[in-house]
Amino acid sequence: MKDRTKLWIAENMQELMKHQSIDRIRVSEICRMAEIERSTFYYHFKDKYELVAWIFFQSAFTVNAISFDDAVNAMKNMKNEILFYRRAYEDTSQNALWQYMLEYFAQEYSRIAMEKLQTDVIDTQLLFSIRLYCYGAVVMTKEWVLNDNVTSAEAIVEMMFRSMPERLQKIYFGEEFLNQI
Numbered sequence: 001m002k003d004r005t006k007l008w009i010a011e012n013m014q015e016l017m018k019h020q021s022i023d024r025i026r027v028s029e030i031c032r033m034a035e036i037e038r039s040t041f042y043y044h045f046k047d048k049y050e051l052v053a054w055i056f057f058q059s060a061f062t063v064n065a066i067s068f069d070d071a072v073n074a075m076k077n078m079k080n081e082i083l084f085y086r087r088a089y090e091d092t093s094q095n096a097l098w099q100y101m102l103e104y105f106a107q108e109y110s111r112i113a114m115e116k117l118q119t120d121v122i123d124t125q126l127l128f129s130i131r132l133y134c135y136g137a138v139v140m141t142k143e144w145v146l147n148d149n150v151t152s153a154e155a156i157v158e159m160m161f162r163s164m165p166e167r168l169q170k171i172y173f174g175e176e177f178l179n180q181i
Helices: 002-017 027-034 038-044 048-060 068-080 082-090 097-117 124-147 153-163 166-173
Strands: none
Touching (some): 002 038, 002 082, 027 048, 048 068, 068 082, 082 097, 097 124, 097 166
């Protein structure tokens, strides 16, 4: 029941975002459209920004960050939901989606690196490389969603994976990385 309510709130937020930017949407509007009380909204989300991040995470949790096909499908999903992602990326508030994405992907790539390296600790340089790569990938994704109407999802993902620092490529994909894409 709890997840159904969250999904219902999310669907209504996505509908509102088709018509206006996040900064113009008020929680009271979301509640009115979803036919819920404000207390119900705040039971599930601390604010509208957390709601937008939750919507993103619903699809992100199903993506294997180092799978070419999963990454392509995620990018295609962004194109299919272009209004939502454009509005989300246009938001420059202190809780902007790209910040949630950066933290999520940095944690996910760190987790995968620890798993592949069979360790519980990542050295400072490796962590820096992971965060730098994730920052670049998130910003390039943002540019793609906001400005690029021609480059395919496959081409974007391939460029991102090929732009990954060599040390990360070896950890995530092994020595034969360039032949795998």
